[in-house]
Amino acid sequence: MQRTLIRIGPRQVVGFCLALSAFELLTYMASDLIMPAMLSVTEEFQADVRHVPNAFNLYLLGGVCLQWLLGPMSDHWGRRRLLLIGCAAFAAACAAAFATRSIEVFNALRLIQGMGLGFVVAVSYPALQEVFCEADAVRLMALLGNIALLSPLLGPMLGSVLLEWLTWRELFLALGIAAVLVWLGLYACMPETVGVIRRDGQQQARVAFSMRQIRQRYLALLGNPRFLGASLALGLMSLPLIAWIGLAPLLLIQGLGLTPLTYGLWQIPIFSAVIVGNLILNRLLVTHSLSRLIQLGLWPFCLGLLALIGCAMQGLGLTATVASLALYAVGLGISNAALYRLALFCSDDSKGLVSAMVGMISIAAMGIGGSIIAAIGGGTRLEFFALWAALGGLMCLPLLLWFLQDAKTAFAAPE
Template structure:
């Protein structure tokens, strides 16, 4: 039985959690489900295939656009109102893709759809923390994390199956209709968590919206060396995986001549490895500190990226690249949550604000880095992709060094 800090009944708890989980799943599925169809999208809209990774990176950058604003606004106006607005925006942008007739409009809608990610991270996550006691909130956050992992694992395969009967336009329309049902569930069952008296006797009061104060708080965070190291590390660590998601349709279907089903199957080893890394993290967490976990995770992380770089010299093949990515992904799964936790608690400021800026920086690094790898030809040659992905991931090592005990950044943070 979940223990809540707000006076709501079991039925409301169940539907509220289900609706939040469904909204997060839809925001990820809107990307992963459509990846097998992206070459068909560019062909039907008479656009160059280079728009395949660009559309994916625009989706990521859409998640950055509003995060800086959503945190303060939800503190002022309440989580419920903001999440309903975000859900409606995401659903409308998905449904509108059914009618597009140009790649420019399609890319604009991808940017708007990506904004739904910002609402999930900046509005729904704090709402869960405020509704439930600490232990239950952590468990539910872990559940949402698993949803985020299952989407890229199963999304491409599910997309291949659905595309046997539906067009990519109908897939977007279906996502829009499902989002409408989620919006209705949130409207009927989501409690407001700001400005209400909780069972522990405390009241989460709305915060006055001062742009000058908000800008000052953001500047203070940007001046926090430990925070910047952690946030930039998050983006660089995930960049090889993000680049693979965006460029895999070009590398596997267009370049290697694989079928969409084979493309979907080649995603399984990589994202299964991330889940394995998460399971190892869960096992080691009770007996290891966060810096110790990061140090252990760097072994598979670095070995996988070095093997990926070696693929360029020895002749890159689908098998060698995917195997190297899978080894790297184990290390990523072991370390990602630990680094995020270090970023979140690197400052005493409100966690909503810290989380918003962490998400903005890390997603911006992933989106811009993925775009750069695509521009220099990462989608046209498997060996070039392997070299760029390996180099970008290894760039996080100097930043991670600043998070480990005994380093100058660590010593400065303790003063």
């Protein structure tokens, strides 16, 4: 996978991909590593347990709130500079959690830490698309997704083990130190992709930074029904998985009385299934169009969510619920990276701005949907979670089916 379009050497390519994947992993680890300790956090601050899903949703909200600005800023000043700033801010917010003394300050820092996710989506993803050609970019997006999924896969279990020797405050301090090391890697290896002539002769030109023009460009995107449908579908497709991450500590540790380590072990089948789906995507990319891959992924996606509804109706318990989520997760892994690429190229506007809007819409759908599921009792009983999460995920189907009706979608992205 060395068909890069920017003029950089093989070592820099490897270093760039490793640093980018490490930063993405850390932005997720900052959430998932601490999930087994969230009940301890609320107990230490003498706060209500509702802050467990609230802190997670604030993290997602942080990923949304700056993306509208980060995309256009990176189009004008460059991706490299913005990502370095974002990584530094993320490191500082993680380190600051070590000294927090109230749940309000803790939640505020969760919001700031979540902004690191916004830098990943609005700045690093467009850079990746500009460095590599289409097929390699989709493969790397899937592989980066696998690396990011190591966080919810290993994060709860690793957090449970580390909490035997460290406090949750020391975990955040360790995350801050790791982010500093990633910053050094990005500084050394990340190329600038804006204003640089690529090997194919094309150039991602710098775009003037004007708030009036930015507003007009965002309004144009909101007036693009294909783009809007794909972005909303991205968020709704991931909603059951996001809701599970936020509510699993309440459902498994508080509701079923499992230990934090056992809670971590129950995450393995679900997130391993997403990785399996991404690996299937990587194998099928050679012979299938992106729209066809999404169609194939919808089979396990829908079967898993329908099985989840059956678990809710019949009260089949934890094993059946996790098995249904795993089947759904295979379909999500097959289709997610392909749908992101198609959404990104639904518009000819600069990819920093388009990626920011994709991220804002999809993450907002996840955060709002997760909050609604928590508010209507999704964290109180496993059956309630299974029912509401499945219904939320299935809401993406009308959008996806309408989006895929146009056969030209398969050729929306340039080679």
